[in-house]
Amino acid sequence: MDWTIWLEWFLKGLILCLLLLTGFAYLTLYERRALARIQIRVGPNRAGPQGLLQPIADAIKLIFKEELTPAKVYRFVFILAPVLTVVPSLIIAAVIPLGTSFMLFGREITLYVANLNVGVLYLMSIASIAVYGIVLAGWSSNNKYAMLGGIRSSAQMISYEISLGLCFAIAILLGNSMNLNDLVEAQRNIWFVVVQPAGALVFMFVVLAEVNRAPFDMPEAEQELTAGYHAEYSGMKFALFFMAEYQKMIVVSMIGATLFFGGYREPWFMTGWLNGLFSVDRFWFLGPAYLFIKVILLLFFMIWIRATWPRIRYDRLMALGWKILLPLTLVIAFITATGILLQQELNNPLFYWSIPILSIICLLAAVAFIYRDLRRKSHGRF
Amino acid sequence: MTSDLIVFLVLSLVAISAALGMLFSRNAVYSALFLVLNFVTVAVFYLLLGAPFIAMTQVTVYAGAIMVLFLFVIMLLGAENLPPSDALPWQKPLAVLLSAILAVEAIYLLFMNARTNMAIAAPEASVNTMENLREMAMTLFNQFLLPFEVTSILLLVAMVGAIVLTKQEKGGRS
Known part of the structure; x- marks a missing residue:
C-alpha cells in the first residue's frame, strides 16, 4: 500500500469525473443538434465551428446568472439538494469498467476505478439514493408545484426501481456474477442483448423513468408543474440539476452497454476478423472507443424517444410500471433462470435459445395488452 | 489495525450523533434525513467488517427504499413540524420506565456473562x-x-x- 496506489486511484477518479463533466457539456450540444435535425431545424451552430463551443458559452452564462434564494425555503436542505443530486450521478460510474488495462511506467493501469465484487448491487444502491436530491429539492422550495414534482419523482423512481432490479438480475443470471468486469468477460462469445432482447429493451425504458427523461419526465412536466422540483432554483444550483440529469443519462447508457451490449468488448463476431485486429485483447485503447460508440448510440436512442413520443399521463405511468413492467420483468427473469438451469442440467443448448424466443413472446403479449387497454379506455371513458 | 480503529471511532461518532439528531430534531423531515445518515454509516460499518453485500443491501433497502417512503408520507401529510406540546402526556414516564428496565436487563446479562458460552449456529x-x-x-x-x-x-x-x-x-x- 504505497503512495503510488493512492495516486493512481486519485487520478483515475479525477479523470472519470472530468470525463463525465465534459460528457455532460457535449451531451447538451449533441441533444440539441439531434433534436433539431429530427425537427428539420439547424440547432445551435453559431458558437465555434458547428456550434462546438456552445457548451462553454452556456456554462459562462449560467455562472454569471443571478442566484435567487426564495424567502421561506428550508435553507440548509435547499442548498444540500442539488449536491445530493449530482454526487450519486458521479460516483455511480466508479464500478463501470472502461476497458482492460495497459502498461505505464512499468505498472499495470486498469481501466476502472473500483473492481467491486458486488458491483451491480452498488449500482442499485446508488441509484436508489439518487432520489433524495429531487425529493428534498421539491420539499425545501416551499412551493406547491415543486413539492408535487418531488412527490411524483419519489413515487415514480421507487416504482420503476423494482423492474430495474429485476433487469439487473437477468444480467446477473446470464453472466453468473455480480462483478461488472466478469459480466463484460462473460459477453465475450455473445452479447446478452441477443440472449435476452426483451430484458435489454425493458431496461432501456425503465432507466428512462429512473433518470426522469421524456416520455417519463413527470417531475418537471412544464404544462402541469411549471418546472416541477427545480422551479425555485436558478443560476448554478439549477445548473447542478441540469448536470445531474445529463450525467445520469451518460451513466445509465454506460450501464446498459455494460450489462447487455458487451461493455468495452468488440462485437462478438468481430473478434476473429483480420487476425484479431479489432479485438480489445490486442489493443487496449479499442476498449474505451467501443464503449464510447455504444454510449453514443444508446444516448441517441434516448434523444430519439424524446423527440418523437409525447409525455404519458401520470396514472398511466404508474399503471405501466406496476401492472405491465413488473409482471413482465418477473416473467422474463423466471424464463431466463429456468432456461439456464435446464441447459446446465440437461446439457442441451436448445433450452438456452428458448430464452430469447419466449421472452419476445412475453414482450409482445405485454405490448398487445397495453394496446387493448388504451383502446378500451379511450372508448369507455369519453 | 490502528487505521481501522480510527475509522471505527469516527464512524461511531457520526452514527451516534446522527441517531441523537434524529431523536431531538423538531422537524420530521430532518429526523428522517438523520436516520438516512445513520443507515449509511451502519452500511460503512458493514464494509469495514468485510461484508459488502450486507452493506449494499442496507443502503438499497433502508436508505434507498424505506426512508424514501417515510419522506413521501411525511411530505404528503404535511407533518413536518411537530406541535410544541406533547400529544400523549403519559408517554414520557412510560418510555423512561421501559427503557430503564431494558437497560437493567442488558447490564445484568452483560456483567453476569450469562449464556455467552451458548453459541448460536454460526455460518x-x-x-x-x-x-x-x-x-x-x-x-x-x-x-x-x-x-x-x-x-x-x-x-x-x-x-x-x-x-x-x-x-x-x-x-x-x-
Missing part, C-alpha cells in the same frame, strides 16, 4: 470475506431456507394487510 467463516456472495447464497438457501421463506411470507402478509386497510369497498362509505 462458516467464509461468509465473512470479500468473496462472499456465492457462499452467502449457499448458506441462505440451504442452511437457512425455512427462516428465509417464512420472512418472505411475513412481508407478504404485511403487504396484503396494507392493501386491505386502504382499499375502498364498493358501495361503502367514503
